Amino acid sequence: MHGASTSRAVAIFSVLAAACAREAPLVSRSPGAPRSVVVRNVRVFDAPRATLAEGLRDVLVRDGRIDAVGPPGLPARDILEIDGRGGTLLPGLVDVHTHTGSSSYPPWRVVFPDVAENLAAFLYAGVTTVLDLGNLTPEVFRERSRVATGAHLGPRLYAAGPVFTAPGGHPAEVLRAWLPWYLRWYVLPRATREVAAPEDARRAIEALLPERPDVLKLAIDAGTGKVPCLARETIAAITAAGHAAGVRSIAHIGSSTEAIDAVR
Known part of the structure; x- marks a missing residue:
């Protein structure tokens, strides 16, 4: 009996430990983290000249903005210091085509994406700005x-x-083909705006503008020729409505012919 009780206790402890165990987050931010820091002894990437600056430098960031770049020993009183130990300091990278609400799995494998984990992965990789070009609406604007x-x-x-x-x-x-029925009804009207004519497009944009989209995304891709594609008149209506509101358009195209349609 004693052996059985011990085994049960070990099993319960193991289950609890497994339930409580969590992987360490890719990135974290402590409460009250300072927005000012000086990074010392680093090689600085000079982006306008696409080269590394000569020698080691100190970089002072004050209130989230680069305030000064200078030789080692740059004055920075009462500011957090990080020793770069001769490493290379890059500016934050920019990814101009992302889908933060997607997963890296192929479409036929239904996996609920983890948006927080996706965003953390960008920061972990040094990407500090992203442009999401297609996501569930309005949730992406809330995020x-x-x-x-x-x-x-x-x-x-x-x-x-x-x-x-x-x-x-x-x-x-693609979404209709691969999504199971219990997700299709929810995802399609939030991830796409299927517009048949210029007036449909103008109404859809008018309804979207209160969310303050940063750009409008158009899909102009007939695939092998069997996929319906936006007509030129509808493309023109979308871009004109966007421009009238100060919002630019970005087009996904699948061929040179569609690229020409996009810019006409």
Whole structure:
């Protein structure tokens, strides 16, 4: 009996330990983390000249902005110091085509994405600004606000919201083909705006503008020729409505012919 009780206790402890165990986060921010820091003894990447500056430098960041770059020993009183030990200091990287609400798995493997983990992975890799070119709406705009206010930790997030496409066009045809029925009804109307005519497009943009999209995303891709594609008149209506509101358009294209349609 004693042996059985001991075995049960060990088993219960193991289950509890497994339930409580969590992987360490990729990135973290302690409460009250300073916005000012001096990074000493680093090689500085000179982006305008696409080269490394000669010798080691100190870089002073004050209130989140680069305040000074100078030789080692740069004065910085009462500011957190980090010794770069001769490493190379790069500016934050920018990813101009992301889908922060997606996963890295192929579309036929249904996995619920972890947006917080995706955003943390960007920061871990040195990416400090991202442009999301197609995501669930309005949730992506809510996440943009949470990151901007510091409620969530992530790179600076710009977002298009839904993808404008023809009825049955890309990516709607992929989502319909691969998503299970219990997700299809929810995802499609939030990830896409399927517009059949210029007036449909103008109404959809008018409804989207209160969310303040940073850009409009158009899908102009007929694939092998069997996928419906936005007509030129509808493309023109989308871009004109966006320009009238001060919002630029970005097009996904699949061929040189579609690229020409996009810029006409």
